[in-house]
Amino acid sequence: MPELPEVESVKVNLERYILDQTIEKVEVHHRGLRWPIPHNFEEMLEGQKVKMLVRRAKYLLLYFEKADFILLWHLGMSGRVQVITPKALTPRQTHDHVEIAFYSGLKLRFRDPRRFGAMLLVPLKELSRFSLLSSLGVEPFDNSFSGPFLLELFKNRSRPLKAALLDQKIIAGLGNIYVCEALHCAKLSPLRLAKTINHLEAEILVKAIQAVLRKAIAAGGSTLRDHRQPDGEKGTFQDVFKVYGREGERCLRCDHVEIKRILQSNRSTFYCERCQI
DNA sequence: ATTGGTTCCTGCTGGC
DNA sequence: TGCCAGCAGGAACCAA
Numbered sequence: 001m002p003e004l005p006e007v008e009s010v011k012v013n014l015e016r017y018i019l020d021q022t023i024e025k026v027e028v029h030h031r032g033l034r035w036p037i038p039h040n041f042e043e044m045l046e047g048q049k050v051k052m053l054v055r056r057a058k059y060l061l062l063y064f065e066k067a068d069f070i071l072l073w074h075l076g077m078s079g080r081v082q083v084i085t086p087k088a089l090t091p092r093q094t095h096d097h098v099e100i101a102f103y104s105g106l107k108l109r110f111r112d113p114r115r116f117g118a119m120l121l122v123p124l125k126e127l128s129r130f131s132l133l134s135s136l137g138v139e140p141f142d143n144s145f146s147g148p149f150l151l152e153l154f155k156n157r158s159r160p161l162k163a164a165l166l167d168q169k170i171i172a173g174l175g176n177i178y179v180c181e182a183l184h185c186a187k188l189s190p191l192r193l194a195k196t197i198n199h200l201e202a203e204i205l206v207k208a209i210q211a212v213l214r215k216a217i218a219a220g221g222s223t224l225r226d227h228r229q230p231d232g233e234k235g236t237f238q239d240v241f242k243v244y245g246r247e248g249e250r251c252l253r254c255d256h257v258e259i260k261r262i263l264q265s266n267r268s269t270f271y272c273e274r275c276q277i
Numbered sequence: 278a279t280t281g282g283t284t285c286c287t288g289c290t291g292g293c
Numbered sequence: 294t295g296c297c298a299g300c301a302g303g304a305a306c307c308a309a
Contacts, residue, residue, distance in 0.1 A: 001301085001302060001303080002303090003303090032286095034285080034286095034303090034304085034305085058303075058304095074303085074304095075303095076286090076302090076303065076304090077286085077287095077301080077302050077303060078286085078287075078288090078301095078302090095287085112286095113286080113287050113288070114285085114286045114287050114288085114301095114302085115285080115286055115287080116285070116286065116302080116303060116304080117303095132304095132305095156279090157279085157280095158279080158280080159279080159280065159281090163280085163281085166303090166304095168303085168304070175302080175303070176301090176302065176303090224301095225288085225289090225301090265280095265281065265282075266281095266282075266283090267301085267302070268300095268301080268302090
C-alpha cells in the first residue's frame with residue numbers, strides 16, 4: 001500500500017537508476033489503469049531524458065530535459081516499480097502493464113495487479129491547476145505544517161481524526177497504516193472528532209506524524225505484500241508497527257491491553273483503547 | 278461546504 | 294479438496 005514513505009523510498013531508489021537516462025522505448029501492455037493510458041503515451045516519452053524526480057503526496061512526478069510535460073505516476077494500491085538490468089532480464093509477468101526501456105539497457109516495469117495506479121502526461125503549463133495535484137493538502141514535512149496550522153485545518157471539522165487524517169485534501173500522503181501509527185504515537189483516539197483537539201494535542205499530533213513518517217522512510221517503507229524498492233529490496237517498517245495489523249495483541253506502551261480493530265468508513269482502524277484518548 | 282457511502286480491481290483467506 | 298464470499302485499500306465520484 002504505497003503511502004508517502006513507500007513512494008518516497010521508491011523515488012530515492014529510482015533516482016539512482018534513471019536520472020539523466022534517455023528513454024529508448026515504451027511498451028504499454030494494458031492501458032486500463034485508473035485512467036486509460038493515452039495512445040500517444042509511448043511516442044511522447046520516447047527520446048526524453050529524465051531530469052528530475054519529485055514526490056508530491058503519494059504521486060511521483062518525472063520531469064524531462066526538453067519536454068513540456070511531466071509524467072505523473074501513482075502506484076495505487078498494489079503498484080510496484082521494478083528496475084531490470086540487462087544482466088538480469090526476467091520474463092514479463094501478468095500484471096506488468098508498462099515497460100520503459102532506456103538506451104543504457106536498463107528497463108523499468110510497472111506492475112499493478114489491482115490497477116488502481118495511474119500514469120498520466122500533464123503539460124507543464126497546466127500543472128499548477130491540474131486538479132489531482134492542486135487539490136492536495138499540505139505536505140507533512142512542509143515548514144508550514146505546524147500545530148497551529150493543523151488546529152486551523154481541523155477547526156469546524158466534524159469527522160473523526162481517522163477520516164480527517166486520511167483526507168488527502170487536508171494533509172497529503174497519509175494512508176491507513178500511517179494514520180493508525182501516528183494516532184497511537186500521539187496518544188489520540190481515532191474516534192475523536194477533529195475539531196475537538198486542543199493546541200497542545202495538535203502540536204503533539206504534528207510531531208507524531210512527522211516522527212512516524214521519518215522512521216518509515218528510513219526503513220524503506222512497509223512491505224505487507226506488494227511494496228518493494230525498484231531494486232527489489234523490501235521495506236522493514238512493518239516489523240515495528242505499534243498498532244497496525246496487531247488486533248488482539250498487547251499494546252506495546254501500556255503492556256496488557258489488547259489492540260482493538262474497528263471499522264471507520266468501512267476501513268480497519270487499529271488502536272489502543274487505554275492510551276489513545 | 279462537508280461528509281459518508283459506493284465503486285473500481287485482483288489476490289488472498291476463511292468458512293463450509 | 295474445492296468453491297466462493299468477503300476483505301484489503303487509494304481516491305474519484307455521487308448523494309445527502
